[in-house]
Amino acid sequence: AQSVAQPEDQVNVAEGNPLTVKCTYSVSGNPYLFWYVQYPNRGLQFLLKYITGDNLVKGSYGFEAEFNKSQTSFHLKKPSALVSDSALYFCATNTGFQKLVFGTGTRLLVSP
Amino acid sequence: ETGVTQTPRHLVMGMTNKKSLKCEQHLGHNAMYWYKQSAKKPLELMFVYSLEERVENNSVPSRFSPECPNSSHLFLHLHTLQPEDSALYLCASSPGGVINEKLFFGSGTQLSVL
Numbered sequence: 694a695q696s697v698a699q700p701e702d703q704v705n706v707a708e709g710n711p712l713t714v715k716c717t718y719s720v721s722g723n724p725y726l727f728w729y730v731q732y733p734n735r736g737l738q739f740l741l742k743y744i745t746g747d748n749l750v751k752g753s754y755g756f757e758a759e760f761n762k763s764q765t766s767f768h769l770k771k772p773s774a775l776v777s778d779s780a781l782y783f784c785a786t787n788t789g790f791q792k793l794v795f796g797t798g799t800r801l802l803v804s805p
Numbered sequence: 806e807t808g809v810t811q812t813p814r815h816l817v818m819g820m821t822n823k824k825s826l827k828c829e830q831h832l833g834h835n836a837m838y839w840y841k842q843s844a845k846k847p848l849e850l851m852f853v854y855s856l857e858e859r860v861e862n863n864s865v866p867s868r869f870s871p872e873c874p875n876s877s878h879l880f881l882h883l884h885t886l887q888p889e890d891s892a893l894y895l896c897a898s899s900p901g902g903v904i905n906e907k908l909f910f911g912s913g914t915q916l917s918v919l
Contacts, residue, residue: 735912736910794848797846
């Protein structure tokens with residue numbers, strides 16, 4: 694079955710440092726992979742997606758993600774973290790048409 | 806503002822009550838979804854509607870009953886819920902055209918069942 698896994702419940706990083714939020718996938722065929730962010734008391738917001746082509750995908754708010762087929766990973770990255778990036782981040786993949794499944798989420802805490 | 810509005814934002818209900826959650830999208834989308842978000846668990850896809858027809862029902866208990874009267878509105882009717890049904894219920898919509906399209910989420914209804 695198509696799925697994604699987020700191995701870290703929480704990631705802590707200091708403001709100004711680079712951040713990485715990890716995601717691995719288990720997908721047959723060509724994967725469609727997504728990152729969403731959830732700020733407190735809000736719904737999820739789309740950040741970026743990988744369909745095919747360039748392995749480095751650029752998204753909203755300065756985030757990017759690197760697709761690595763050999764490691765079956767799709768890690769979310771940002772060169773310089775902001776306190777305002779503190780939120781819950783979800784990796785997701787399609788298991789069929791109009792069927793998006795999500796990981797358990799990783800809480801990112803950026804300290805001043 | 807994502808264009809997807811959910812009401813109420815918070816709901817407390819007893820196990821014998823009947824209540825409804827409402828979702829409205831102003832994006833002209835053809836697909837609408839209900840997701841359940843519980844702590845430390847993946848988001849659970851509950852129902853999918855495409856052009857007002859239910860296309861997905863992930864073995865959700867019958868105490869949850871969805872209704873999609875038109876492509877802009879989606880309801881989740883609740884009755885005789887259990888305390889373990891307490892969660893954040895998220896509505897989402899998408900254009901409904903391709904497999905890899907992004908979803909637009911509302912802010913959710915935080916439900917507490919006493």
